Amino acid sequence: MLRFVAHRVILTVPMLVLLSIGIFLMLHLAPGDVVTLLLPEDLQNPQVARDLRHQLGLDQPLYVQYWRWVTHAARGDLGYSYRSRAYVGPEVAARIPVTFELTALAMAGAVAAALPLGVIGALRRNTTVDALISGFAALGLAMPAFWLGVLLILLFAVNLHWLPPSGYAPPGQGIGANLRPMILPTVTLGIPYAAVVLRFVRLSVLDVVEADYVRTARAKGVGRWRVIVWHVLRGALIPIITVVALETGRLLGGAVVTETIFSLPGVGRLAVDSVLSRDLPILQAVTLFMALALIAANFAADVLYAWADPRVKYQ
């Protein structure tokens, strides 16, 4: 197991290098000159623009810029934002807790809802209950976050006054204060994710429920719920873990939209802002962070496989 972990960590390094080159090239080759955005429109003086480009090192050849960035990044110095001139590291780090909280809540809530619903759907397949659950899943997948989010705001914040329309309170201000504004974003982000997981749970439970070992367990006289939880669910877990991990990408992508709608100060919102303002140092750090998060999620899935299925052994 330890060797497996070490192996995976080592593999991550070339992956990151390739990623960093990809990200760097994509961002630098995208149309749009950052300097035109850094100067007010009526002060776009060619001389000032030239000075600024030089100051930011944008007049250097691409490979020089890349090398400088990557060598600095290796030492933990991610540079400073073109726009705010604030250091990138702290700037991005400050947003991570918000995105982490949002995605963790959405993931936990979604899995908590999707597991029972999926199992019920599978056990009661082709009944009205199953149709309702599948219908919910289809609807959940079809509703775009920017639409669902605004709708939730109008209903729960503007009309009912139950929840604030936007904003964020750090956990330091109390769990209640922290969670209240997180409810609507969590629901917005969690619903499509729950829909995907639910469909997978339903399918994999359907696969397993007819399997020989389940029939054997029933024949032995094992209780109904024990069969479902210990035999069916355990057997169905591998594909479920896979989808939960793989769909982390969807969560992070969804966080970009959700954070923007609800004005949450997370990494996703920072990504949008820095794309629109071509703030490359920030954007490089953000994409790298997201890539790392995805790698970590997949890694966690691999480890969980071994726990869920004794047949899986890592050398």
Next chain:
Amino acid sequence: MRRLTRRRLLGTAGAAALALARSERRARGAVAAPTNGGTLRVGITGGWSTLDPPHYTNVSERQIFYSIYSPLFSLTPQFTIGPGLVQSWNASPDGLRLRFQLQPGVRFHDGTPCDAAAVKFNIERILDPATGSAFRTILSPIREVRVANPVTVDLALSQPFTPLLSWFTEGPGFMSSPDAVRKWGAQYGQHPVGTGPFAFAEWVKDDHITLKRFPGFWQRGLPHLDGVVYRPLNDETVKMADLRAGSLDLVDTVPAQQQRAIRNDQRFQTMVLPGTRWPMIRLNNAAPPFNNKALRQAVSYAVDRVQIVTAIYFDQAQPAYGPISPVYREYYDPAVSRYGYGHDPQKARAKLAEGGQPNGFSFTLEIFTSPEQTRLAELIKAHLAEVGITANIQAYELTTLQDRITGKRYQAVIGSWTPRPDIDGTMYNHFSSRGNVNSMSYHNATVDDLLERTRTVPNGAERIRLYRQIQRLVVEDAPWVFLIFENLMIGMSKDVHGLPAIPDAIMRFQSTWIGA
């Protein structure tokens, strides 16, 4: 004695009620004394990257500057220049020397004095190429800044530059604490220290900026508020939802389609600033088809501005017949609506024929991907189709579009403008061959000469006459398709009082107070 008829009775009662309502409103506005305390929660479209004035790039940053900093000069509701940190000033007859008399005893939030040396430091900081400020070119006529005594600053100019003082009402006019600038270096924009009514307290990126009352503010007795919290809300729907739900007291702009609802809601009041933003079509005068003046004029005649005002801006705008908005008061020439381009398909067709395209032509109209610009472009496309001109709409994301504009790689593009405190910021920039935003490649030697003269002539009748002359020439050449001047609407709770209406659409809270 005349008999009191029913109608008369009703009439009198009605008039009395009206008078009562009017006086009540007056009583609420003027008689009620400001109360101190409370925190104002403000929603702003946009976001902030830096609070360092020489490096700011957008209007939302300017919104906060007026709370943290005090400018050297203030802007009056009449859009003229008034005293700020500079108490009084005079210029030598040749316009080459300026003397600023500063408010005595002004201190920064960190306790250091804002004296002549601090003013010199701030101006020289912008002039230093190492600072990388966009305002360097604006201040370049300044040859030397001299401290005459602790409250007197002398500027020596290499040439007279009339718009200079107006620039000191914004970006270059905000004084930062030299101590803080030295201490924080490049990070100063994250830790601003000014002389304004509110001191910087906390900044959670993309969530809020909190400012606290500065007890040592140089305007005695102000501010009334304990603090201001600014929140960046980029989604208009969410911003308005926050106002309605009571989690904001004030929003910087009410989008056109929501203005009626806010106006009719008893809980809110609005402030309308006419003509503070104007969209236009910039035509590339250097490339076909719009290197042909007759075709530029044809498009200008084909557009129905009145319909744009009603359909797109719900009557919160007025048609534009020239580049100068009524916001510029005496510089606005009402005659322009007579000699400018009205909606006249007949004349449009005649101009098409004159331009050698009697059956019309087609071109690409580039826009920024916003709902407003899309609606505007669709309507204009329909107007142009009536006279046989085909506009193909092409939408771009902002940076890409900005690149195309700067690189002059377009035929026609919808742009937008908000007024600089001096009319020079609008006119010279766009219509001089040396202007920074003249992406149209508009060249008219007479206009160039006249614009140079407006920079040296002092404000007054002569300068007004020059601008009227310039506007006539520019309208004739039609480098833009003039569209409309939009009203900006600020929306706020009816408990918010004492917000001055300054036409640059920036909110200043030093005398604002909250009370029922």
